[in-house]
Every structure is written in C-alpha cells, then in structure tokens.
Amino acid sequence: MTTEDRQMNTQIEETKAAKARKPFPGWLYGVLFVLFDAIGVAALEWGVTLSSRVELSSPAVGWGFVSKMWTDLNFVAVLNLLLCGIVYLVVLMISNRFWVATPIYLALTLIAAVVERFKVSIRYEAVLPADLTFLKTDAGNLMSFMPAGAQWIILWVFVIFMLFVALCVFLNRIDGRHGLMLRGTDQQSHLLSAVTRLLLVLVPGLFLALYAAQAGTVDSWANKFSSAMGDTPSMWDSVYDAQRNGPLVSFIRQLNPKVMEKPDNYSEETMKEIAERYEQAAESINTERDANLNDSTVIYVLSESFSDPSRVPGLKTNKDSMPNIRSIKENTTSGLMLSSGYGGGTANLEYMGLTGLSMANFDSSLTSPYQQLVPGQHWAPTINRMWGDAENSIGLHPYESSMYSRATNYKKFGFSHFYTLTGSDVISHQDKLGTSPYVSDEAAYKSTLEQVRYTNDNQFIQLITMQNHMPYHNWYEGNDFTVESTTNQSLSNSERESIETYQKGVSYTDQATADFLEQLDEVDKPITVVFYGDHLPGIYTSASQDLNNSLALHLTDYFIWSNKASSCQGKKIDSADYSSPNFFVAQTAEHMNAKVSPYLAFLTLMHQKIAAMEPPVVNKIQGWDRIPEGQSVYLDSSGNPLSASDFDSETKQLLADYKLIQYDITTGKNYLKSTSFMNLPTK
Known part of the structure; x- marks a missing residue:
C-alpha cells in the first residue's frame, strides 16, 4: 500500500469517526451554560471574599451568598447569574461557537476577579466605576497596585483557566456539533440564523444597557427589579456591598446615579x-x-x-x-x-x-x-x-x-x-x-x-x-x-x-x-x-x-x-x-x-x-x-x-x-x- 493510500484511508477513518460522534443535545448546552455562568459568578465572588476587616457586621459571603435564597428568600445570587449570563450569551451569539465563547467568558470573569482581589487586598476597596477613569489617566502605574504574592495568584488562576481551556477543547472534540449554535443548510436558513443571533445580541444587550443606566435611580424599574431580587445596598463599605450583593450588581448600581435635575435656566x-x-x-x-x-x-x-x-x-x-x-x-x-x-x-x-x-x-x-x-x-x-x-x-x-x-x-x-x-x-x-x-x-x-x-x-x-x-x-x-x-x-x-x-x-x-x-x-x-x-x-x-x-x-x-x-x-x-x-x-x-x-x-x-x-x-x-x-x-x-x-x-x-x-x-x-x-x- 502506497503512502497516498494510507493517507486516504486515515482521512476516511477520521471522517467516519467524526460522523460517528453525536452532537450534544440542546438541553446539555443549556445545562453547561448555566454551569459555566455560575462558575463565572463564583469567580467574581471569590475576588471580594477576603476576610472582612469591618467589625460592624458579618458579610453573607461564600456559601451564604447562595444559601440565603432559602434562608432569607433573597435572590441576589440569581440576579448576578442573570447579568453575567447576558454577557455570556452576547459573547456566545457573536462567536456562534459554544466552545469558543465559554473560554472567553471565563477569561473575562477571572481577570475581573483577580483585579478585585488585588484591590481588596491592597486598599480594602472593591472596584468602582471611578476606576475606569484611572485606566485612562494612570494605566502605566497599574503594576504598583500588585500585592505581595500576586505572581502566585496570577499563576494559579492561569493554570485553572488553562484547565478550563483544555476541557473546552476536549468537549469540542467529542461534540459532533463542535459547539456550533445556530446554522443553516441553505440560504434561507442561513439568513434566519443570522437574524436570530443578531436579536439574541441586541435584545439582552439592550436590557443590560437599560438596567445599567437606571439601576442607580431610586424608583426606576431597574432599581425596583434589583430590590425585588434582594439587592440591599451597603455603601458604607464597598467590599461588604460587593460581598453581600455580588461585585457586578454593586458595580452596575453605581455606574449612572442620578445626581440632580438640571435647572431650567442653567447656563x-x-x-x-x-x-x-x-x-x-x-x-x-x-x-x-x-x-x-x-x-x-x-x-x-x-x-x-x-x-x-x-x-x-x-x-x-x-x-x-x-x-x-x-x-x-x-x-x-x-x-x-x-x-x-x-x-x-x-x-x-x-x-x-x-x-x-x-x-x-x-x-x-x-x-x-x-x-x-x-x-x-x-x-x-x-x-x-x-x-x-x-x-x-x-x-x-x-x-x-x-x-x-x-x-x-x-x-x-x-x-x-x-x-x-x-x-x-x-x-x-x-x-x-x-x-x-x-x-x-x-x-x-x-x-x-x-x-x-x-x-x-x-x-x-x-x-x-x-x-x-x-x-x-x-x-x-x-x-x-x-x-x-x-x-x-x-x-x-x-x-x-x-x-x-x-x-x-x-x-x-x-x-x-x-x-x-x-x-x-x-x-x-x-x-x-x-x-x-x-x-x-x-x-x-x-x-x-x-x-x-x-x-x-x-x-x-x-x-x-x-x-x-x-x-x-x-x-x-x-x-x-x-x-x-x-x-x-x-x-x-x-x-x-x-x-x-x-x-x-x-x-x-x-x-x-x-x-x-x-x-x-x-x-x-x-x-x-x-x-x-x-x-x-x-x-x-x-x-x-x-x-x-x-x-x-x-x-x-x-x-x-x-x-x-x-x-x-x-x-x-x-x-x-x-x-x-x-x-x-x-x-
């Protein structure tokens, strides 16, 4: 048998093996989506769960962040899952590949978690919207905010992330669908797939944008929604607030507070x-x-x-x-x-x-x-x-x-x-x-x-x-x-x-x-x-x-x-x-x-x-x-x-x-x- 024949047989066998792999069912993608969404929320919560130095109260962190759903009927953890899930969904629809979007989403949450942990460790303060201005004006001094032992935290997080990447590569390999979310077999179905993806980017993205714009405004729909889900602002201590309500909810709430009505004759x-x-x-x-x-x-x-x-x-x-x-x-x-x-x-x-x-x-x-x-x-x-x-x-x-x-x-x-x-x-x-x-x-x-x-x-x-x-x-x-x-x-x-x-x-x-x-x-x-x-x-x-x-x-x-x-x-x-x-x-x-x-x-x-x-x-x-x-x-x-x-x-x-x-x-x-x-x- 010639070399060409052997290569052809190998390709035929790989093609048969690929066809033999069954695509993951839709329900399994749903389960995995919720699982990875929860991992992202947990990573963000880890970023602010250094032991609180405040003696005034005991933050409900760690397992308490979840368990208070049935102990206090407080569903702020679900609110964080929803908001993080929207970010995850947008990335997923843009890439149209589950096994590409998942590592990107986890990378975003892990980076945010590490930044939170470093800031809490150095200044006992959660990341605030004002820090975005710092990135513009003083980004060159970011290394000065690294706490002692930061390299080991970065190393461990990198190792954990690479394990997730390896897992995603493996699951992509055994998934006959290779994580492809929406696809078409002809021109009409391709168009329908593209429109669906666009809607699944715009609608959740618009919801998140409107929520962020109004979450800090008392009596707005977003503020009422947050309160109904269990958001309890604790703004005397930004770390406690992030621990208690989730870093993302705490951060978004402060993005766009309404300061004052502009006087009509202001000039x-x-x-x-x-x-x-x-x-x-x-x-x-x-x-x-x-x-x-x-x-x-x-x-x-x-x-x-x-x-x-x-x-x-x-x-x-x-x-x-x-x-x-x-x-x-x-x-x-x-x-x-x-x-x-x-x-x-x-x-x-x-x-x-x-x-x-x-x-x-x-x-x-x-x-x-x-x-x-x-x-x-x-x-x-x-x-x-x-x-x-x-x-x-x-x-x-x-x-x-x-x-x-x-x-x-x-x-x-x-x-x-x-x-x-x-x-x-x-x-x-x-x-x-x-x-x-x-x-x-x-x-x-x-x-x-x-x-x-x-x-x-x-x-x-x-x-x-x-x-x-x-x-x-x-x-x-x-x-x-x-x-x-x-x-x-x-x-x-x-x-x-x-x-x-x-x-x-x-x-x-x-x-x-x-x-x-x-x-x-x-x-x-x-x-x-x-x-x-x-x-x-x-x-x-x-x-x-x-x-x-x-x-x-x-x-x-x-x-x-x-x-x-x-x-x-x-x-x-x-x-x-x-x-x-x-x-x-x-x-x-x-x-x-x-x-x-x-x-x-x-x-x-x-x-x-x-x-x-x-x-x-x-x-x-x-x-x-x-x-x-x-x-x-x-x-x-x-x-x-x-x-x-x-x-x-x-x-x-x-x-x-x-x-x-x-x-x-x-x-x-x-x-x-x-x-x-x-x-x-x-x-």
Missing part, C-alpha cells in the same frame, strides 16, 4: 450672574468684619453618634450624660443640628460639612456622594482648601481608611494626610475603653493635639471619631447609668443594655471633649473647634415606633468654640439654635467675625432664611435607599418646620440659586470655577 451666563450677586453680598458683609478665617486653625470634630439621651421622647435617664458639653454650649455659639440620618449615614453629614452643599438638593437616587459622586468629580472645592497648601489640611479617623472610600476622597479634597488605623498614615493613639472594639475619643483627641502642636502654621483639621459607634454591648465596667420608659411600653433587655452602654460612652466623650478644649486653651495660636454629633444611634426601638418622633430623632448637639488665643472666645452668634452641617462654615466665619467669599456670603444669607435643611426623614436606621417621596425638611430659627409653598420670594430665589450652585459644582460644567466665587478676600 454660563446664569452662573456668572450668581457669582456677581454674591460677590456684592460678600463685600457688604465684609465691611462689618475684620478677621480672616484662615488666620486661625479650625478643627471640625464629627463625634460619632453623639447626642443627648435625655432628649429622646419616652425615656427617663437617671443622670446627665453630658454636663461638660452642656456647660460649653451655654457659653459659646451652639444649638441643635438637623441630621439626615438615624443610626447611620455619617459620611453624608461629613460631606455636607466639608462642602457646604446639602443632601436636600440632590436627587433621592444619590444615596452616598462619597461613593457615587466624588470619585468622578473634576472639581471638588471643599472648605479646607481655604487654608492654602495641602500640608495645612489634615484628616484623622481612628478606623478603616477605606470606609466610604475616604482615603481616596480625602486625597481628592486636598488633604495632605489622612491618619487612620490602616494605610500609609497610621494614627498614633489607638487606646480603647473597656471591651469596646473602637478607639476611644480620648485617644482620638490626643492624636489631633499632636497635629495641632506639630506646627505654628494655621491648619484645617478634620477629626471623625469612632468610640460611640453601634452596636453597644455592655462594654464599660461599673456603668451606673440607667434608663426607663415613661410610656406604657417597657424597654426590652437588649434596648435597655444598648441605651445604658451608649449613655456611658457619651459621658466618656463629654469628659474627653472638655479635656481636649482645656488643652487647646493652652496652645498659643488661635483655634476654633466645630463639634457636632452626626446622628442619633439607631437603638431607640420604642421611640422610633412613634412617627411623631421623627424630628426629635434627627436632632443632635453642636457647638462652635474658640480658645483663649482667639479674639472670639465666648462669642455667641444669632440664629444658632438650629442648623445643619452645610451651614457650619458660614457660622464659623460669623463666630470668628471673619471675612467671607461669595460662596460663604450665599450660605450666610441662606442660613438667615432657613436655619436647617435635610432630605425627608423617617424613624428607621439609615439605609441606602433614599426616600423618593416627601418634601425636604426645612426648619426656621426656632426649630419649627417650614413649608416650601410658604416661602417668600427672597427665600425661593436663594433656594433656586443653591440648586444652580450645587448643580454646577457637582455635575454641571463648573462655570463657577473660573470666577472668584470660592475665593476669600486677600485683604
């Missing part, structure tokens, strides 16, 4: 008119003032969950938890602050204090500016910038630097250092009280004092404490605080324990704050402190059941105090009884008799008309779905609610200007940036 001309209007207002105000804001050190103290327990309706405490702060408030500018949160939402109050912007002006879809807005902003004119160079802006927070993406945002805000428990800038004092897991306020104040004494230059310092954060589990030995109900409903044991533990924590804060101010009095440079509680703790179960208590459960304590080296110690300003954090910087300037920029002039006039403003409030612990219905809360200088329909023309004009200013800064074209709107007077 460059309108914004120049506003800048000129409040430049004139600033000139008028400044004729009465002789100090400069940045000639003093200003310290903002956001005291976690600080409020007066004795002011909660239906409760009676055995003694005062805050006698020192009560005395301080009586002798300086002080009052009650209207909070947008109850039991949570710290970063939103913090954001308002640092920017002078109000959550009441944002669309209800914008639940967390720190995650949904700030990372993509081109211009972030925070108040600390009035102190000049970044070295004059210092942030301190005795907890995770990644919470609310603070590490990234504080850098964008122009802070030179942000001292926390993690990262490159580690806070110096980390002592705790009793069995509490949180750093004490006394320790936080010691770290702040070190920054004050470090330089004779004037600074802006932002301190966010953690001592009084939930939960509260009988942390303090010898606690002699007690509480009882004044209603016909007695307190449960857990509620009583939480409140009494919290009372003791407030008393520790009270003493530590008094000591802190006493030490600042000894510093030979002018210092002003803005102290405020961000929200009440979410422990008042009985009081929160009465809707009439909504306002009372959203009022915390604040004061503005200056040391002996200042010329304004003991000063009290008018209309201070009620405020909200967006007005603090304007009140601080008034307290110090300091000259203002056009922006601070606007906030001064706004505060004269509306003492405090926040989005609608409810008696439940702050979640991350804002209330779409209801009027924002406006209070007058006596704390009485105001109706927007009753505002006079000047108040309506100020509110309209506020929305224009906020829109321009956050999501507009930044027309104000080229004006002197944010600039303090130089003389």
Whole structure:
C-alpha cells in the first residue's frame, strides 16, 4: 500500500469517526451554560471574599451568598447569574461557537476577579466605576497596585483557566456539533440564523444597557427589579456591598446615579450672574468684619453618634450624660443640628460639612456622594482648601481608611494626610475603653493635639471619631447609668443594655471633649473647634415606633468654640439654635467675625432664611435607599418646620440659586470655577 493510500484511508477513518460522534443535545448546552455562568459568578465572588476587616457586621459571603435564597428568600445570587449570563450569551451569539465563547467568558470573569482581589487586598476597596477613569489617566502605574504574592495568584488562576481551556477543547472534540449554535443548510436558513443571533445580541444587550443606566435611580424599574431580587445596598463599605450583593450588581448600581435635575435656566451666563450677586453680598458683609478665617486653625470634630439621651421622647435617664458639653454650649455659639440620618449615614453629614452643599438638593437616587459622586468629580472645592497648601489640611479617623472610600476622597479634597488605623498614615493613639472594639475619643483627641502642636502654621483639621459607634454591648465596667420608659411600653433587655452602654460612652466623650478644649486653651495660636454629633444611634426601638418622633430623632448637639488665643472666645452668634452641617462654615466665619467669599456670603444669607435643611426623614436606621417621596425638611430659627409653598420670594430665589450652585459644582460644567466665587478676600 502506497503512502497516498494510507493517507486516504486515515482521512476516511477520521471522517467516519467524526460522523460517528453525536452532537450534544440542546438541553446539555443549556445545562453547561448555566454551569459555566455560575462558575463565572463564583469567580467574581471569590475576588471580594477576603476576610472582612469591618467589625460592624458579618458579610453573607461564600456559601451564604447562595444559601440565603432559602434562608432569607433573597435572590441576589440569581440576579448576578442573570447579568453575567447576558454577557455570556452576547459573547456566545457573536462567536456562534459554544466552545469558543465559554473560554472567553471565563477569561473575562477571572481577570475581573483577580483585579478585585488585588484591590481588596491592597486598599480594602472593591472596584468602582471611578476606576475606569484611572485606566485612562494612570494605566502605566497599574503594576504598583500588585500585592505581595500576586505572581502566585496570577499563576494559579492561569493554570485553572488553562484547565478550563483544555476541557473546552476536549468537549469540542467529542461534540459532533463542535459547539456550533445556530446554522443553516441553505440560504434561507442561513439568513434566519443570522437574524436570530443578531436579536439574541441586541435584545439582552439592550436590557443590560437599560438596567445599567437606571439601576442607580431610586424608583426606576431597574432599581425596583434589583430590590425585588434582594439587592440591599451597603455603601458604607464597598467590599461588604460587593460581598453581600455580588461585585457586578454593586458595580452596575453605581455606574449612572442620578445626581440632580438640571435647572431650567442653567447656563454660563446664569452662573456668572450668581457669582456677581454674591460677590456684592460678600463685600457688604465684609465691611462689618475684620478677621480672616484662615488666620486661625479650625478643627471640625464629627463625634460619632453623639447626642443627648435625655432628649429622646419616652425615656427617663437617671443622670446627665453630658454636663461638660452642656456647660460649653451655654457659653459659646451652639444649638441643635438637623441630621439626615438615624443610626447611620455619617459620611453624608461629613460631606455636607466639608462642602457646604446639602443632601436636600440632590436627587433621592444619590444615596452616598462619597461613593457615587466624588470619585468622578473634576472639581471638588471643599472648605479646607481655604487654608492654602495641602500640608495645612489634615484628616484623622481612628478606623478603616477605606470606609466610604475616604482615603481616596480625602486625597481628592486636598488633604495632605489622612491618619487612620490602616494605610500609609497610621494614627498614633489607638487606646480603647473597656471591651469596646473602637478607639476611644480620648485617644482620638490626643492624636489631633499632636497635629495641632506639630506646627505654628494655621491648619484645617478634620477629626471623625469612632468610640460611640453601634452596636453597644455592655462594654464599660461599673456603668451606673440607667434608663426607663415613661410610656406604657417597657424597654426590652437588649434596648435597655444598648441605651445604658451608649449613655456611658457619651459621658466618656463629654469628659474627653472638655479635656481636649482645656488643652487647646493652652496652645498659643488661635483655634476654633466645630463639634457636632452626626446622628442619633439607631437603638431607640420604642421611640422610633412613634412617627411623631421623627424630628426629635434627627436632632443632635453642636457647638462652635474658640480658645483663649482667639479674639472670639465666648462669642455667641444669632440664629444658632438650629442648623445643619452645610451651614457650619458660614457660622464659623460669623463666630470668628471673619471675612467671607461669595460662596460663604450665599450660605450666610441662606442660613438667615432657613436655619436647617435635610432630605425627608423617617424613624428607621439609615439605609441606602433614599426616600423618593416627601418634601425636604426645612426648619426656621426656632426649630419649627417650614413649608416650601410658604416661602417668600427672597427665600425661593436663594433656594433656586443653591440648586444652580450645587448643580454646577457637582455635575454641571463648573462655570463657577473660573470666577472668584470660592475665593476669600486677600485683604
């Protein structure tokens, strides 16, 4: 037999063998599709399942991500399967080959999973939409984000991927159909196959695009669909959010949040008119003032969950938890602050204090500016910038630097250092009280004092404490605080324990704050402190059941105090009884008799008309779905609610200007940036 004959026989045998291979049935492709889809979702979940460093809760990760379907009737895992499945289906229809599309889909999910794991490992932060901008502007530095041992993770993932590729090659070989999805035997069936494939790309692709465009908009069909499937936004911690809801759902939800409605008259001309209007207002105000804001050190103290327990309706405490702060408030500018949160939402109050912007002006879809807005902003004119160079802006927070993406945002805000428990800038004092897991306020104040004494230059310092954060589990030995109900409903044991533990924590804060101010009095440079509680703790179960208590459960304590080296110690300003954090910087300037920029002039006039403003409030612990219905809360200088329909023309004009200013800064074209709107007077 010649060589040609042998080759011909071999080809004939291979042809017969190929014909003998049976094509995989359609149902088997369906099963394999779901299997590989699930493997992709599992890979993404693996990317964020490093052990959580957050002590506030235990993420439902790993098997719990799936098991909560029958334990909690939460089907967010199915939602992730659906969204990943759409990507898989589109790749499948484009290639028309199952055994080609599958490795491509798995490659995409494995690469995304590795990137997630690296970012979580280095910064304890999930991949965010803002990271896409980083790929454009700083892609050359990607290698600097590789954690130790990254090469071994990459190697193992590569080996696993190659095993999948080998499996697909093998299955393709034994599949008589070779993974061909849609095919025709004549011209008409070829055309029908092409149209079907096109529809299976366009229809699911359009669904995914529309879902991504609206998933972050409260009350949209996509948002309702996500909620119905079990998506529970947990945006204080991007890793926990990704673990709890799936990285893809968490990522998509933040792609396109609705920030604000564009005002009808928004234009460059309108914004120049506003800048000129409040430049004139600033000139008028400044004729009465002789100090400069940045000639003093200003310290903002956001005291976690600080409020007066004795002011909660239906409760009676055995003694005062805050006698020192009560005395301080009586002798300086002080009052009650209207909070947008109850039991949570710290970063939103913090954001308002640092920017002078109000959550009441944002669309209800914008639940967390720190995650949904700030990372993509081109211009972030925070108040600390009035102190000049970044070295004059210092942030301190005795907890995770990644919470609310603070590490990234504080850098964008122009802070030179942000001292926390993690990262490159580690806070110096980390002592705790009793069995509490949180750093004490006394320790936080010691770290702040070190920054004050470090330089004779004037600074802006932002301190966010953690001592009084939930939960509260009988942390303090010898606690002699007690509480009882004044209603016909007695307190449960857990509620009583939480409140009494919290009372003791407030008393520790009270003493530590008094000591802190006493030490600042000894510093030979002018210092002003803005102290405020961000929200009440979410422990008042009985009081929160009465809707009439909504306002009372959203009022915390604040004061503005200056040391002996200042010329304004003991000063009290008018209309201070009620405020909200967006007005603090304007009140601080008034307290110090300091000259203002056009922006601070606007906030001064706004505060004269509306003492405090926040989005609608409810008696439940702050979640991350804002209330779409209801009027924002406006209070007058006596704390009485105001109706927007009753505002006079000047108040309506100020509110309209506020929305224009906020829109321009956050999501507009930044027309104000080229004006002197944010600039303090130089003389």
